[in-house]
Amino acid sequence: MSSSRPMSAHFDSDKLSSPLAGKVAAAARLLADIADAHAPAVFANSLGAEDMVLTDLILRGGLAIEIFSLDSGRLPQETHALMQDIRRHYGLRLKLFYPRHDLIEEYTANHGINAFFDSVELRRACCQVRKVEPLRRALAGKRAWITGMRAQQAPSREALPLRQFDATNGLMKFNPLVEWSEQDVWAYLRGTGVPYNALHDRGYPSIGCAPCTRAIAAGEDLRAGRWWWESADTKECGLHRSPLVTLGTSTQANIDEGDVKARSTGRSQSADTKECGLHRIPVSVRTTLPENADESTLAAALRSA
Numbered sequence: 001m002s003s004s005r006p007m008s009a010h011f012d013s014d015k016l017s018s019p020l021a022g023k024v025a026a027a028a029r030l031l032a033d034i035a036d037a038h039a040p041a042v043f044a045n046s047l048g049a050e051d052m053v054l055t056d057l058i059l060r061g062g063l064a065i066e067i068f069s070l071d072s073g074r075l076p077q078e079t080h081a082l083m084q085d086i087r088r089h090y091g092l093r094l095k096l097f098y099p100r101h102d103l104i105e106e107y108t109a110n111h112g113i114n115a116f117f118d119s120v121e122l123r124r125a126c127c128q129v130r131k132v133e134p135l136r137r138a139l140a141g142k143r144a145w146i147t148g149m150r151a152q153q154a155p156s157r158e159a160l161p162l163r164q165f166d167a168t169n170g171l172m173k174f175n176p177l178v179e180w181s182e183q184d185v186w187a188y189l190r191g192t193g194v195p196y197n198a199l200h201d202r203g204y205p206s207i208g209c210a211p212c213t214r215a216i217a218a219g220e221d222l223r224a225g226r227w228w229w230e231s232a233d234t235k236e237c238g239l240h241r242s243p244l245v246t247l248g249t250s251t252q253a254n255i256d257e258g259d260v261k262a263r264s265t266g267r268s269q270s271a272d273t274k275e276c277g278l279h280r281i282p283v284s285v286r287t288t289l290p291e292n293a294d295e296s297t298l299a300a301a302l303r304s305a
């Protein structure tokens with residue numbers, strides 16, 4: 001179902017439970033802090049249910065955070081329909097990043113149009129061309145990016161922190177909904193009339209490219225429908241694979257912890273690797289940074305860790 005109701009300027013917190021209203025307020029504060037302390041900041045909107053919550057919070061707050069999506073060229077029609085719904089509902093001209101045509105042509109010439117079914121390596125190579133490379137361009141020159149990832153979405157995301165330093169792309173990464181449950185997300189969406197992807201009502205809790213996403217059965221892992229032909233420990237697309245520094249648990253966007261857990265990459269097919277490459281959760285090492293360390297200091301610390 002998607003909505004085209006005009007956005008209310010006022011948030012009706014009476015429709016939300018008290019604990020959820022608290023989470024909403026904390027997420028809204030964090031987003032405002034990010035906009036202030038890490039400009040230019042961007043939100044990578046994957047158009048999933050969580051990302052519609054963040055879209056609503058950013059636009060409702062009038063925050064200076066650019067919202068973009070990656071159009072891999074293989075998205076479901078329902079996801080494109082949601083893009084139009086967002087435009088109607090919010091008047092937002094969603095910025096889209098597409099794959100480089102030369103890389104797509106090279107991949108399909110060498111391997112075939114659906115080669116991602118043939119091996120994990122070819123699947124990851126497809127994600128690299130269609131998602132990871134466009135993401136790099138989308139993040140170039142930014143100081144922070146925001147995702148809708150939640151810790152409860154998959155075993156590979158259990159250790160997901162609220163904020164990290166993404167050393168590959170050289171900027172901060174924030175996950176404001178990390179502690180939200182699936183019930184929280186849907187209570188927000190239904191309570192506010194925010195548009196969402198019609199596939200969610202057909203058994204798709206997690207939605208990616210059309211050929212690589214299917215509905216799940218009751219009791220299955222929320223991401224079981226992604227790359228379902230692979231073993232569970234390889235299921236991530238590469239968008240979140242990068243060395244990351246976890247920055248404590250504070251909900252403030254400013255970096256003020258002296259004790260920082262730096263995390264390094266790992267490519268073995270353990271639970272760690274169940275990301276498409278955009279969201280890999282790496283192994284941690286520990287380092288110490290001065291208070292108020294900026295991005296360049298964090299990058300240097302990570303390189304030397």
Ligand code: SF4
Binds near residue numbers: 212
């Ligand atoms: S999800 Fe599938 S079609 Fe989309 S980029 Fe990855 S392998 Fe390619």
